Amino acid sequence: MSGHPISTHDVPSAPDILVQGARQSPATYICGGFAVRASGDIAAFASIWPALSENAAGHAFQRRDHLEIWLETIGAGLHVRPVFISVTNRSGAPVMMLPLGVTKIHGVKVLGFLDGGVADYNAPVLFPAAEKLEHSDVIQIWKTICRAAKPFDVARLEKMPEHAGRIANPLFNLSQYRWKYSGHALGLQGSGALTSQRELKESRRKRRRITALGGLSFGIAESEDEIASIYEIFVRQKSRRYRETLGHDGFDVPGQKAYYLALTERLPGAQLAYLRCGEEIIATAWSLIAGNRLYYLMAGYEDGKWRTHSPGWLLLEELVNWSLKNGIEIFDFGIGDEAYKKKWQEHELVLMGASFPETPLGWLACGASDLYMTAKRVAPPKLKALIKAFVSGRAVQP
Numbered sequence: 001m002s003g004h005p006i007s008t009h010d011v012p013s014a015p016d017i018l019v020q021g022a023r024q025s026p027a028t029y030i031c032g033g034f035a036v037r038a039s040g041d042i043a044a045f046a047s048i049w050p051a052l053s054e055n056a057a058g059h060a061f062q063r064r065d066h067l068e069i070w071l072e073t074i075g076a077g078l079h080v081r082p083v084f085i086s087v088t089n090r091s092g093a094p095v096m097m098l099p100l101g102v103t104k105i106h107g108v109k110v111l112g113f114l115d116g117g118v119a120d121y122n123a124p125v126l127f128p129a130a131e132k133l134e135h136s137d138v139i140q141i142w143k144t145i146c147r148a149a150k151p152f153d154v155a156r157l158e159k160m161p162e163h164a165g166r167i168a169n170p171l172f173n174l175s176q177y178r179w180k181y182s183g184h185a186l187g188l189q190g191s192g193a194l195t196s197q198r199e200l201k202e203s204r205r206k207r208r209r210i211t212a213l214g215g216l217s218f219g220i221a222e223s224e225d226e227i228a229s230i231y232e233i234f235v236r237q238k239s240r241r242y243r244e245t246l247g248h249d250g251f252d253v254p255g256q257k258a259y260y261l262a263l264t265e266r267l268p269g270a271q272l273a274y275l276r277c278g279e280e281i282i283a284t285a286w287s288l289i290a291g292n293r294l295y296y297l298m299a300g301y302e303d304g305k306w307r308t309h310s311p312g313w314l315l316l317e318e319l320v321n322w323s324l325k326n327g328i329e330i331f332d333f334g335i336g337d338e339a340y341k342k343k344w345q346e347h348e349l350v351l352m353g354a355s356f357p358e359t360p361l362g363w364l365a366c367g368a369s370d371l372y373m374t375a376k377r378v379a380p381p382k383l384k385a386l387i388k389a390f391v392s393g394r395a396v397q398p
């Protein structure tokens with residue numbers, strides 16, 4: 001993960017930085033024809049930062065109401081120092097909003113999007129003025145953002161898609177390498193069908209077989225009691241699946257379980273769906289909805305006699321059908337290149353990354369990352385497992 005040649009040291013300092021006003025007022029940095037405003041409090045930009053329910057050029061993970069709950073749960077657990085950025089042009093029109101933060105990981109202060117492993121895509125929330133940005137504007141704005149966010153050792157932009165809504169992501173131009181996984185999404189303007197008649201036939205067969213065991217019903221948890229009950233089942237099912245594939249229960253980020261539950265309880269855009277056969281909940285799925293896009297993010301299912309009936313797949317079909325009936329235009333399968341996604345008429349979302357070392361420690365961290373990636377490619381399996389165990393540590397308290 002080599003450092004990008006962009007340097008923040010040539011960004012003008014005192015003469016170009018306006019004095020910060022009252023407490024909670026954003027600090028303002030003038031950057032050519034743009035103003036970059038930075039605040040540790042998202043409330044400073046609440047009037048223009050869109051929520052999940054609004055149609056906006058931005059992904060669910062960077063919406064205001066989602067971020068507020070992220071800060072209360074995962075952000076607090078990881079001891080993140082948030083840096084919320086607003087960029088406006090000369091006429092005062094909004095250009096983009098970026099939810100960033102500094103997290104200490106293995107002693108290195110890392111600037112990046114507010115993620116903590118739960119965001120599938122990282123991109124700014126964009127406004128029409130962003131379409132007029134030149135490449136030179138993007139470089140200068142990014143330099144100024146880095147200056148506003150100091151102190152940190154290295155900035156990392158991870159899992160960046162090419163677009164946020166219908167607007168091109170300006171930070172995509174800063175990319176240095178392709179991310180190891182892609183995103184996948186299904187447009188529902190057509191039928192949202194499976195890719196072959198063979199898949200359709202197999203799906204109908206599985207549905208008939210499982211229905212014979214006690215009747216099949218699809219639901220979405222709504223009441224407080226129902227959410228609590230289904231959520232407990234969801235965590236159990238998903239944790240079992242994580243242990244099977246990863247060797248741990250998967251909910252090891254501080255505040256992660258509270259994050260999913262709080263979103264489900266408090267935001268209409270967070271959805272906990274389930275499939276019931278008889279009296280048993282045999283599959284669950286957790287999704288986010290932002291505007292006309294549904295993000296299918298986590299799913300679990302019962303093991304034992306149910307596994308051969310593919311309850312997770314049947315629930316996915318129900319969710320696609322629900323989306324078709326409820327105005328969803330894009331069914332987003334999220335990050336990851338699992339084979340089941342290829343059974344749909346989906347398209348791939350290429351994701352990119354970039355690293356910008358700021359201090360000697362940051363340069364050392366980038367060098368170590370390069371060495372790690374090389375070792376992963378050439379090391380024998382046992383050494384790879386040892387390396388993975390060593391680097392899998394989460395953010396630690398400063």
